[in-house]
Amino acid sequence: MGKQSIDALVEGGxxxxxxxxxxxxxxxxxxxxxxxxxxxxxxxxxKGMQVPVKVIVNDDKSFTVTVGTPPVSALIKKEAxxxxxxxxxxxxxxxxxxxxxxxxxxxxxxxxLLGRDMFSKVKEVLGTCNSMGVMVGGKxxxxxxxxxxEGKYKEEISKMKTELSAEELKTLEQERKRLQxxxxxxxxxxxxxxxxxxxxxxxxxxxxxxxxxxxxxxxTVLIEELLPxxxxxxxxxxxxxxxxxxxxxxx
Numbered sequence: 001m002g003k004q005s006i007d008a009l010v011e012g013g014x015x016x017x018x019x020x021x022x023x024x025x026x027x028x029x030x031x032x033x034x035x036x037x038x039x040x041x042x043x044x045x046x047k048g049m050q051v052p053v054k055v056i057v058n059d060d061k062s063f064t065v066t067v068g069t070p071p072v073s074a075l076i077k078k079e080a081x082x083x084x085x086x087x088x089x090x091x092x093x094x095x096x097x098x099x100x101x102x103x104x105x106x107x108x109x110x111x112x113l114l115g116r117d118m119f120s121k122v123k124e125v126l127g128t129c130n131s132m133g134v135m136v137g138g139k140x141x142x143x144x145x146x147x148x149x150e151g152k153y154k155e156e157i158s159k160m161k162t163e164l165s166a167e168e169l170k171t172l173e174q175e176r177k178r179l180q181x182x183x184x185x186x187x188x189x190x191x192x193x194x195x196x197x198x199x200x201x202x203x204x205x206x207x208x209x210x211x212x213x214x215x216x217x218x219x220t221v222l223i224e225e226l227l228p229x230x231x232x233x234x235x236x237x238x239x240x241x242x243x244x245x246x247x248x249x250x251x
Contacts, residue, residue, distance in 0.1 A: 029057075049070060049078060076132060080176065085134065087220075088219045088220075094133045094179055095133075107162060123145045190222055
């Protein structure tokens, strides 16, 4: 009958024989308990996330389980407890993780990362953190990459340390809240400044106002949100509608 496969979406580490897995695996004659145990073993690091899995069953009833993983950015957001990255990562930081969080993400994405060893894979994840405005140990991702190149975190990465103490987790949560409050305050300040500039130059071409906002270092996303798009110029009286050629004047 050849190999058969089923695809399902399960919660990391919490797959059961209930639908959709149980009913799909039953007709294949495979040991359902063993399959569920293998799925949970391979997805335990994805607790709280929906993970795609594929179960391939052979003629002799042996099986293999492959696990799809969310993108690195999604895993970083999960670790940081945030919904999105920074709109301006150079100036606005949205979270502060520890090296253990980065190692955990690198471990979960190990099969799809390009690095030849865990050190290289951790640096790949740090590169994504850098573009998202997520700090590690209070520093930008590029700074932590430089520290790794100098030998820092060698023990943690070599041992693939991913666990954090209750106190460390509490500190991370406090830092996350502090950064969110700081972001909210900065946005309010930028928004107030942007509105005053728009009001001051009301009636000027959009390009002029936008240049003034850029000079004031207003984030681009806020500029596009607050500055209305220019209206298309109204056609001149007597002009032909778009797509049509005006009739020649009578002599």
